[in-house]
Amino acid sequence: MAHEQAQPSDGIKPLTRREFLNYVWLGSLGVFFAEIGGMGLLFAFPRFREGEFGGVFNLGPASNLPPVGSAPQANTKGKFWLVHLEEGVLALYVVCTHLGCLYRWQEAQNRFICPCHGSQFQKDGTYIQGPAPRSLDRFVVRMLDAAGNVLAETDRVKKGPVPVPSPDAIVTVDTGDLLRGDPH
Numbered sequence: 001m002a003h004e005q006a007q008p009s010d011g012i013k014p015l016t017r018r019e020f021l022n023y024v025w026l027g028s029l030g031v032f033f034a035e036i037g038g039m040g041l042l043f044a045f046p047r048f049r050e051g052e053f054g055g056v057f058n059l060g061p062a063s064n065l066p067p068v069g070s071a072p073q074a075n076t077k078g079k080f081w082l083v084h085l086e087e088g089v090l091a092l093y094v095v096c097t098h099l100g101c102l103y104r105w106q107e108a109q110n111r112f113i114c115p116c117h118g119s120q121f122q123k124d125g126t127y128i129q130g131p132a133p134r135s136l137d138r139f140v141v142r143m144l145d146a147a148g149n150v151l152a153e154t155d156r157v158k159k160g161p162v163p164v165p166s167p168d169a170i171v172t173v174d175t176g177d178l179l180r181g182d183p184h
Contacts, residue, residue, distance in 0.1 A: 053077065053078060053079055053175050054175055054176045055174075055175060055176060056172050056173070056174050056175070056176075057075065057077075057078045057080075057172060057173045057174075057175060058170065058171075058172050059082070059170075059171040059172065059173065060170065060171065061167060061168055061169065061170060061171070062089075062143065062164045062165075062166065062167050062168070062169045062170075062171050063167040063168070064171075065082075065084050065089065065164070065171065066082070066084050067084065068084050068085065068086055069084075069085070069086070070084065071105060071107055072092070072105050072112075072123065074094070074105075075091075075173075078091075078139075078173060078175050079093065079094045079095070079175065080092060080093055080094060080139055080173060080175065081094060081105065081112075082173070083123055083124065083125075083161075085123065085124060085161050087160065087161040087163065088152075088160070088161030088162045088163040088164060089141050089161055089162050089164060089171060090124060090125065090138060090141065090160075090161045090162075091138060091139040091140075091141050091173040091175075092112075092125045092136045092137070092138055092139075093136065093137040093138065093139060093178060095137070096114040096116065096117075096119055096132060096136075097119070097132045097133060097134050097135070097136060097137060097181055098114060098116070098117055098119050098130065098131050098132040098133065099116060099117065101114050101115065101116035101117070103115070103119070103121070103136075110123065111123065111128060112125070112136070114130065114132070117130060117131050118130045118131075119131055119132035121135065121136050124160075124161065125137075125138060125181060127181070127184045133183060133184075134180065134181040134182055134183040134184060135181030135182050135183075135184065136181050137178055137179065137180050137181050138154065138159055138178070138179045138181070139154075139173050139174055139175050139177060139178060139179070140153065140154045140156075140173070140174045140177040140179065141153070141154050141162045141171065141172070141173055141174075142154075142162070142171075142172045142173075142174065143162060143163075143164065143165055143169040143170070143171060144169065144170040144171075144172060145168075145169065145170070146168070146170070151165045151166075151169055152164075152165055152169075154179065156179060159179050159181075159182070
């Protein structure tokens with residue numbers, strides 16, 4: 001029995017070099033996939049700051065809104081047109097629903113006209129004519145009290161203007177909450 005190999009007395013086999021390298025390889029793969037998963041979560045749940053496109057724009061008290069019936073105001077940072085009608089306030093996304101061109105307000109014709117293919121929309125974003133498949137898209141507008149409680153909000157079904165409850169109401173536009181225009 002001179003050829004027998006000695007076994008450790010506690011019954012545990014020593015780790016071979018191959019086993020050690022397999023464990024290191026599997027551990028590094030685990031770290032790699034954990035990092036990829038973490039990055040995926042960051043991209044899946046983006047965090048937008050207030051005043052940044054994709055976030056909420058605080059427009060201040062309703063008393064600062066343009067007068068009822070005035071020309072729509074462009075908010076280039078928020079990428080929306082602010083429209084104040086007798087019925088209330090709208091925020092229209094600046095991108096045409098046809099092929100994504102940036103439409104403009106034409107004061108002489110009292111309508112929005114897309115310079116690319118000629119789609120035309122009423123002041124409230126309703127389709128008039130042209131190749132656009134639907135009315136203009138809108139962002140959700142909220143009227144808040146001083147404590148931040150919602151007094152009025154864009155109806156997700158009707159998508160109409162939000163009535164102004166008082167001149168002290170704080171007007172916000174949520175550019176991360178887009179409501180698609182109705183097809184014609």
